[in-house]
Amino acid sequence: MATAELFYKIVNNTDAHSDSEHIRVYVDSNPSIPDRTAAILHGGKDPLPAMRESLKKLISCGADCIAIPCNTAYYFAEILEQESSVPILNMPAISSAECARRFSGAKAGILATDGTLAAGIYQTALKGAGVDYVLPDKFQQEAVMRVIYDGVKAGNAPESYRQDMEAAVEGMAKRGAEVFILGCTELPIAVKELKLQIPYIDSLEELARAAVKFCGAELK
């Protein structure tokens, strides 16, 4: 679903008045890529070989840049980048820079998977962009994981995860978060479905915009 959303956002963020003003998009949506969080935290199956295979397919189709709609996957991006003949757009770095630009001086709350948090992906990216951040406590993080895995990924109804999502966001706001980094690509889907009114950076949206810009099309 995150891959479909990224594709949708690429089309929607392009200022096109006919088919031909859109960019060409190749997709390899491989749902069998081993879970990234499980690989980072519990010695789960290595996702790198499958990611490498996708990368090769997309480059051989003719892709000029790569966009990976999974924040946790950026733990492996440095290795992939060394093997790739085209640039991999760095979703965490792009999102953090956009947070600094749009919410200058605000403290960011990081909403992400256990894997993304443990790997320090957004802590490093936000630090690089000069943005202060708040991490969820243990209970807030458990709620976030339920939203991602039992809610969105499992295709369950939004109301089944509303309480968890609101508890995480409200708890982190009390501890200083002024803007939320939706640092897992399932979370913008949750925010949209729940119609939550919070200031946020949608990492998937920023990645889509970066891809449109990279490919030389007009941004909306």
Place this chain on the structure above:
Amino acid sequence: MATAELFYKIVNNTDAHSDSEHIRVYVDSNPSIPDRTAAILHGGKDPLPAMRESLKKLISCGADCIAIPCNTAYYFAEILEQESSVPILNMPAISSAECARRFSGAKAGILATDGTLAAGIYQTALKGAGVDYVLPDKFQQEAVMRVIYDGVKAGNAPESYRQDMEAAVEGMAKRGAEVFILGCTELPIAVKELKLQIPYIDSLEELARAAVKFCGAELK
């Protein structure tokens, strides 16, 4: 946008409880494929070479079947099929069979591009499924074309094409249409955006469901 919608509908129509229960999807969204209606009606540039190139790319990625989210393109599908080592799912035939099943005995109004109508794509497919149909008159068809090209494809706001869409649908209903074949992949987007309450067959939805079924995943 139609390609993004098809991908989204494939994910949404799969009864999956984790990533790995989804099907693998390869996409080549090539917005530079010459306009199919222009090619059929006004000797416009031939879209076949570009379609052939996409087909080859998708098959070399590993696709087991092909789904083309453009009804007008099925004018060229017979030629492509002869060259393809994997089946091309026939969206007009699949949609017509579904119309016969769900709206047994009802007369279908065909909403499609000038090219699709002139090529008789849905007339032939509906006849094959034993479904009677009504065609739009000249003014209704002009309204449908404005919805597709000046409305959805141009990315304009739904309210800008509401009057045209309603005029076409109401006019055809008066002439006997009891169910509408949304026989252009931009039209389900229009119906959804306008929240129109009409009985219809969404050809893109039927194509998505056929792809999920073909690939052996569980349908919702």
